[in-house]
Amino acid sequence: MEFVGIGNDIIEIKRIEKAIKNSNFIKKVFTENEIKLFEIKGNRVETYAGRFAAKEAISKSLGTGFREFSLTDIEVLNDDLGKPYVIFKNNIKEYNKKYSVNISISHCKEYATAVAITFKRSDI
Secondary structure, eight states: OEEEEEEEEEEEEEHHHTTTTSSSHHHHHOOOHHHHHHHHHTTOHHHHHHHHHHHHHHHHHHHSSSSSSOOEEEEEETTSSSSSEEEOGGGGHHHHHHHEEEEEEEEEESSSEEEEEEEEOOOO
């Protein structure tokens, strides 16, 4: 696979705590599947913050930022072992065939952070 880019993001958890009080923010940023995941994880604010940071890191690793697509076009879920994975949706669903993204999400008391490394798939 060919390396495309690396992106990282860090966010203050308090900033997301304020934002998620507005249901419009949640709907603009997160997919239905992500919202279900948050509910399963107890609607912890650090989970929201980590996913937000992940989406930002992914957009940076693509080298585009959020041009021509939105935050809900990137979905970050977990496999059975808890490892996060990325699904591209809607306007960029063809990216699933084009790119492979490795993502890591962490948080502490005050901050959430994520790192994304994107590769171009060689199997296409």
